[in-house]
Amino acid sequence: MIKLIASDMDGTLLDSKMGISKDNASAIREAERLGIEFMVATGRAYTEAKPALDEAGIECAMITLNGAKVFDKAGNSLFTAGIEKKTTAEIMDILDANQVYFEVSTNKGIFSEHQEKRIENFAAHIATTMPHLTYKVAIAMAAAHLSLLDINYIDDIRALLQQDDIEILKIIGFSMEGPNVLAPTSAQIRQIPDLVVTSSAQNNIEVNHKNAQKGIAVAHVAKDRGISEKEVMTIGDNFNDVSMLQWAGVSFAMGNAELEVKDHAKYVTSTNLENGVGEAILRAIREDL
Incomplete structure (x- = not known):
């Protein structure tokens, strides 16, 4: 049993x-x-x-x-099981080069540079997992859901890498273009040692330490x-x-x-x-x- x-x-x-x-x-x-x-x-x-x-x-x-x-x-x-900051910088470089919006989960919370993009991409995630919803409803749900969460919006997300008390736990990237952009981006990130790249929806990739x-x-x-x-x-x-x-x-x-x-x-x-x-x-x- x-x-x-x-x-x-x-x-x-x-x-x-x-x-x-x-x-x-x-x-x-x-x-x-x-x-x-x-x-x-x-x-x-x-x-x-x-x-x-x-x-x-x-x-x-x-x-x-x-x-x-x-x-x-x-x-x-x-x-x-966190990601080293030097490795995090490499991941960010690849995401930026491929114009993939990303946010960072840390021991001090979740950080993002763009509130509008976060809502837009979370709405796309909702629409993917619940296709019966209209995109307008998904946007409304995303805005309502995210308003309840403690999200930290900062001007320069790379500044996190200079803070000794910050530990990087996960990086999630989103693209409205889906696999067309995310597949080659994932392939590049997978060349970095000690990482695993997965996804929870067609429009995202999730990067973690291999452990x-x-x-x-x-x-x-x-x-x-x-x-x-x-x-x-x-x-x-x-x-x-x-x-x-x-x-x-x-x-x-x-x-x-x-x-x-x-x-x-x-x-x-x-x-x-x-x-x-x-x-x-x-x-x-x-x-x-």
Whole structure:
């Protein structure tokens, strides 16, 4: 029987309102009632992920920033896998050369140089994960969502590299041109040692230290709890979820997942708009997967 469940958030646990549905929350509570621990494994930072969990009344451990920062249930930091500042400067050079807007997640929060571009690109992300929405609605949702988050807008993002107390955890780049621009950009970044490049939507790329991967983080948490990979279940929809889908003994891809991502999962559940996470959890319990 599974003892630990790790679920992605965007395009997976979250619904069309960027929240956790009652059905998903109910299934999570049923798992916890049976002694199964639930946690999220997200590309989001802690401050971006926590509001949706709080609203649903879910308190859990959190793998954030694709595994760059892991927190226990009480919000205490367990471990960190950051990017060296010299390497960060190289990544920024490549993104700038390819005219890719980017923002930086650090131990002091998220930093961006352009508020309008952040809203525009987050809206494109919403529109990609929830294609039933109009772009106008996606813009409104993005503006409303981002207004609730603690984002730091600064004139020169490279100034972060001169601050001794700043640790770079993740860099995310966005382009409205999608893979046409991001694919060659990713290829350039992958030439830099000790990095991993993934994505959570067609219009972004996410750059982390090679040790900051969801699969590595889930394995670390499971080991700390004395749980084997056969007793772990993971759920995801995009390429930054592949490492944990491959590692876990039980893995579900969402119905809305990328086709290549589904190839790495053992099972497929319904979409994030159809309570796919709750369906997967209850199936795992019912069938003793």
